[in-house]
Every structure is written in C-alpha cells, then in structure tokens.
Amino acid sequence: MTMMIEDVVKTLDGKLVAGADTGRAVGAVVANDLMSDVLLDDSDDILLLTSLASDQVIRTANIIGAMGVVVHNGKPLPEAMCQAANNFGIPLVSTPLAKYQSCVRIHEFLSRE
C-alpha cells in the first residue's frame, strides 16, 4: 500500500513539526542513527527513522533525497533542525514511539493490500 507523509504521521501517532508535505510516497525505509550508514543506501524516496535530533540529520536526509524524517521517543527537536527541515522542504515528524515500534507499524501499513 502506498504510504504518504500524512499516513506516516497517523500511523506513528506523530506530529508534523516542520517542513511541508511534498506529495511523495515512501519508497524505502531506513532506520538508523548512524548518518554514515544512511549515506550508503541508494534507495529512492527514503523515509528516515532515527533517534538523533540534530540538523545534521536533515542535511543527510537532503543529500540522499529523503522524502521525510521521523525522530523517536518524543525527543525535543532543536530549532536548527526544524529550520533546516523548513529550508530543505523535508517533512520532519516527531513520534513518541520507539524506533522498533515505528518499524513494525510502518511494515504493517505497507503490507496491507
């Protein structure tokens, strides 16, 4: 099933904190806190799931052309991170869930017929 950013927000009980919905669907999901690893993935339209709350995450997301970023455990998001997300137009979602829970819920959503 196609998953848009609004589906991500609903599925993860999250909130769109910055950036705008670009109308792009999730092409692949990468759950990682190591930006070095994230850069190794060549998939298109990546939804990046991370516990790292810094503007570097947004810069990394922009480099790989990610369709969205989700930060977990309800971590407070620095102003610089939100600003970077707004500048690059990358949807930034905050969720109270742990990363593993997000992975499970997204998998369930994408597996629906």
Place this chain on the structure above:
Amino acid sequence: MNDYQPTILPADAGQKDDDIMAAHSLTGTKESPLVILEMLQRLRVRDVMKADGVVSVVRSDTLHFAQNLMKRNSISGVPVLEEGRLFGIVSVNIIIKALEGGYIQDPCHKHMSTSLVFLEEGMPLALAIKYFQNYTFGRFPVLDKDRKFVGIVSQRDIMRAILKELAEELARYEGKKPAAATVPFGEVSTSAYTMQQYPVVHNDLQNAGRAANEIKRLLAGAGVDKKIVRRIAVAAYELEINIAIHSVGGTLTFILDGQKVTIIARDRGPGIADIEWALRDGTSTANDWVRSMGFGAGMGLANSKRVSDKFEIKSVVPSGTTVLCEFNLKKD
C-alpha cells in the same frame, strides 16, 4: 663501455599536485580569468606537443650532422633517440662549444646532455609552463607513462596552443558559436564552467555538510540527472564531514566542467599514514563525540570511492590529504 642511459630527473609529484591545486584554489565564474586557468588545466602536454616528424639523431651521429639537422629545420635542439628510447639532447650550446673546441666531428653520445628534465604527456599545460619558468631550456622531451619518447614541446608550441584556444573562447563569448563544453542534461543545459570553494572548519559539525548541500542545490539547478546529483552529493558530504572530523581544517572544491564534475577535498593535516587502511570499510579514528553526532563509522572514504567514477587520494604526514572524486554527467 659507457652506459648512455640518461639521468632523468622526474617531476616532483608534490609540486604537480600543488600547482594543480593552486589553480583550483581560486573562486570565480566563467567570466573571470578562471577560464584561462581552466584552459591551462584542461589542455595536456600531449595536446600541444609535436609528436609527428620529430627530428632526431642517434648516438653515433656526429655533432656536425646534428648541427646541419638543426640548421635545416630551424630548431635549437635535437633529441638523441633510438627505438623510442631517449638517450639525451644535443642543444645549440653544445654545438657552439664543439665548434669552439674543434670536436664537431665527435659522435653525439660523447657530448650530449644526459641530465634530462622531461614532461609527461598527461601533465596539464599549467605545469608545463612552470617548467619553462623554472628551467632555462627552450624545449622539453615528452615521455609516456612507460618512459617512452612520444614528442617534444617548445614554448612556441605552448604559445600557439594558448592563442588558438583563447581565440575560440573569445568567439564563444561573442556568441559566434555555442560553447563546446555546454552539454545538455536531458532538457537542460549548464554553463561551461563553474567552480566554488568552501572552507571546512575542524570540529564544526554544526556547519559541516552545508557545502555538500549547496553543491547539490547547484547541480539540481543545472538540471543534472537526479541519481548522479545524489552520488556527487554523497561524496561531497562524506569528504566534507571527513575534513571536519579528522583534519585540522581544509577546503572542499566543486568544479562543474562541461560533462564532468570534480570534487576536491583538501586538508592541512595531519595526513593519513596508511591510506589502504583508511579506505577499508569500518575503519575510523573518530572520537565518541563525533560518533554521537551520527558520524565516524569509518565509511567516509570508502563510500566516496564507491559513488565516484574516478577516485584519487594523496596524503602526506603531517602536511595533509587531498582527495579527488570525478563524476561523468552522462546518465547511468
């Protein structure tokens, strides 16, 4: 029996790199003198050298024979060649001394100069010009990578090539013909040459990555294929983060040149003692603070190499490391 193999003084590798980097360390646009600098980097010695019909002598020829050859061809020096191997050069100075000393009938091998400075055919013209500035020779023999003689280059050859290229550049700017280096990327064309240089500060992870993101924006704006943009951006980002994390600081240079993009990351030290080790996945000297920011997994250099069409790294301890990544802009 004497061994006539010349003493060849190889080009200083460090100097070569420095000269290339010096030319690349300026910022500007296509309207600036960078057009000339770029031209001097783009043109190689092989593009301007005289390769066919090079007049030469063999070791057993007399100096008198060499003198006549030089006179007939209006040249001031002649290489001593046998089966592609360069043994020496007989210059007009040697002929003058032979005439004064009364040994003009001696074979060339007795008096030819064997302490030779040569150019390599792949050297940029900018470097060849440095050689003419640093030495008083009127010409240099040109060797290929196997040290075989392939031609000869004089100051006149270089002047002719530069004037020809400048005339073509001028014609382009006057709109008489389209820029040769302007190529379409899908529906969009880019300007012939763009270069930007960004400083990268040690430990400044707040700003590291900004240059790579800016490079990505420039390329996307130029209409370059998305997948290629991503590869270039990844390499630039990795290299920029590397400079910030591992060096005392440096620069990231971006060059868009027709169908090619070059990213040059250059730092001022401390250098990498074991490059092979550094290129291995998962090797890193990053500290915990860097790792807490999501970096320092030891993939940077390996990943830059993975996404590049051409990857070169040169490092000197303690003076620094230069990494060059090249990308062809034709679609994958």
